[in-house]
Amino acid sequence: MEDIIHIIVGYSAAFLVSILNLPQAYLTVKNKKTEGVSIISISLHVTSSLLWIAYGFSLKEIPIIIANSLYFMANIVILYYCVTEKNRSKRVIYSKKSR
Numbered sequence: 001m002e003d004i005i006h007i008i009v010g011y012s013a014a015f016l017v018s019i020l021n022l023p024q025a026y027l028t029v030k031n032k033k034t035e036g037v038s039i040i041s042i043s044l045h046v047t048s049s050l051l052w053i054a055y056g057f058s059l060k061e062i063p064i065i066i067a068n069s070l071y072f073m074a075n076i077v078i079l080y081y082c083v084t085e086k087n088r089s090k091r092v093i094y095s096k097k098s099r
Helices: 001-020 021-032 039-059 060-096
Strands: none
Touching: 001 060, 021 060, 039 060
16 A cells, blocks of 8 residues: 555656646747746756756656656756847847947
């Protein structure tokens, strides 16, 4: 019985981790804005999920691998928009200064 409870808790946690940043990724893609999103925080999330994926592979734990792979992909999308938006705003500032 304890094994079943551990499995249910583990898979539930894995499912929640996998969808954790999907709402933020969706809004980022939809609005094409990352205002209020910390690039440092997202970078740490990306790094953390990569480490969890490596850990999942070392233990051969599919729930850890899948959950953190989905979490990684959502964070990569957000990070991409953070970087491109930051570069875009630098180009706008630069073009205004050169006038």
